[in-house]
Amino acid sequence: MPAKYSHVKKRPPPKKPRSDGAASSTHQHHQDHQHPSPRTDKSISHAMSAVSKLERTIARILLIRFEQDMARLFSTHLYCVALLHLPTFVLRCVTIGGPSWVAANADSDEIKDFFRTTIAMDMRQAGERVATKSVLWTYTALRHFAKSNGIPICQTRGLHSARLLPHYDALKAHLESLETRHSPAFAKPPHLGPLTEGVRTLTEACEKSSRSQDWQYKVREGYDRVCSTLWRVAREFDVRGYGLVLRDKLTSKWCDCGCSTDHLSEVCEKTVRLEEEESGVRSGKEREWDGRGSGVGGWGTEEEEDMWTVEFDFIGTEHELHTKHADGGTHDCCDMTVTELMEWRYLRAEREKEQGNLAFKKGDYEEAIQRYKDAYAVEPEMPHYQLNLAAAYLKVNNFVEAEKACDISLTQHKSVKAHWRRAQARKAQGQTEDALRDLRAVLRLQPSNSEALTEICLLCPSEAARIEQPVASGSSSSAPPPVQGSTWIPAPKVPKPLPFARGVLDDRKLKISTIPITVEIPEDLSIFAADTASPSKTKATATANADALKTSSGRMMKQTFQYPSWERYMVSKAD
Structure with a gap:
């Protein structure tokens, strides 16, 4: 990297005084370094x-x-x-x-x-x-x-x-x-x-x-x-x-x-x-110094707006684009694209999550916690790993960490599970009003959530008397009845009426599910470098992973993953 700010230089360390005739002058010079001019020191600090x-x-x-x-x-x-x-x-x-x-x-x-x-x-x-x-x-x-x-x-x-x-x-x-x-x-x-x-x-x-x-x-x-x-x-x-x-x-x-x-x-x-x-030089970049011409509305060009159809690469420095051989030579990185690296990273994180789920089902919550942490370390921009972590922390009564995990998840997605699990963690810590706020958020996102409604009634007995009609259990598109004057139960949003009569088939329950993908992965997926989540290291990581694959036993196994997408899903009647 280029040299930083030549006008702000560190003072050199003082030299030891010599034992010869120049010792006196050296000692005076040493004292000057110990007691620099206040004016000089102030200008450097400024x-x-x-x-x-x-x-x-x-x-x-x-x-x-x-x-x-x-x-x-x-x-x-x-x-x-x-x-x-x-x-x-x-x-x-x-x-x-x-x-x-x-x-x-x-x-x-x-x-x-x-x-x-x-x-x-x-x-x-x-x-x-x-x-x-x-x-x-x-x-x-x-x-x-x-x-x-x-x-x-x-x-x-x-x-x-x-x-x-x-x-x-x-x-x-x-x-x-x-x-x-x-x-x-x-x-x-x-x-x-x-x-x-x-x-x-x-x-x-x-x-x-x-x-x-x-x-x-x-x-x-x-x-x-x-x-x-x-x-x-x-x-x-x-x-x-x-x-x-x-x-x-x-x-x-x-x-x-x-x-x-x-x-x-x-x-x-x-x-x-x-x-x-x-x-x-494009004229759009010259209209305003901020480089966006008409502002946040953007330039609106296909080339700059469609981020999903162009090849791109992470910003890295030149030394990261080459990797040293054992003999001292260098070679270019493997041909793995950034998109492929991202997919491998997701598969590795999902593998850790699945191992955590197995441990969770067995009651080994400490192992599950570690697995979920590992999944999040690999793929930190998927909020559901923190939700899994919160569920495991709740099982071991670590309510502070469960709340923190939900906090992290909620910075990315305001989900029903995150608010619900944070409400449980806060309730256990005696934070009743904060728990009620989370439960209220659950009902805003999912008005049919009967568990949140029941929990509010338990925390606020006065609210139970306001509900005249029980809410059907389970998830559905129908909302609970409106509650007049409720403090903690939000009034459900009234859906826009249909411009035609509702049909008999409209009440049919459909299931929309992702079609799993099955891929072959190395038996020991840990051969992949753990820092693939860092763009500044992806080039070097890609080479390290490729070299690891070459030197591994080559044994592969089939693994099935859920990979939500707009292309791979199926719609069927619910059982």
């Missing part, structure tokens, strides 16, 4: 403080921009899901449940749970994909800002953050403007227009099967409603809980050593200059 503030301001800009890019780009991805995959989903459901089944059950737990598991898988990939692109975009913006203010940029090492010190006030003002905006959330991108193609796909499918106009109308109504459900479920996820590797570097590792652009520029500068040579 410079270090100014640089530290600058570094943290730039790091914060990078993080907020990443969160905004996550919301914008993943919203675009969800739009593509609604356009390409939901028509097929609707057709599969109505084939078994009847033409109006989706319209009548668009807000059911069955559909929402399928959306939750699949979106969680996509979010896991989005954190790394968007972080890679967002950092490059923000660096490009900072670089353009620097050039417009006459700041020189090294052709090989790029922009050094210390050169931005004279413009700290402008950067701080931009950060403050970013922080005053609303937290980024998922919403249908307005510039992408209506889902006309999805409706057309459904209409053509209905016409091919000679369905009536009434049948087609009900199917289209179901499609509109299930698209709305997709956005509502997505808003349960919090972009601030993703991009953990980037977040860790920007909030602790890099800032503490003086990072910001210095750690990024050597890689980003090469990419930016290459793009400018091939395509020229």
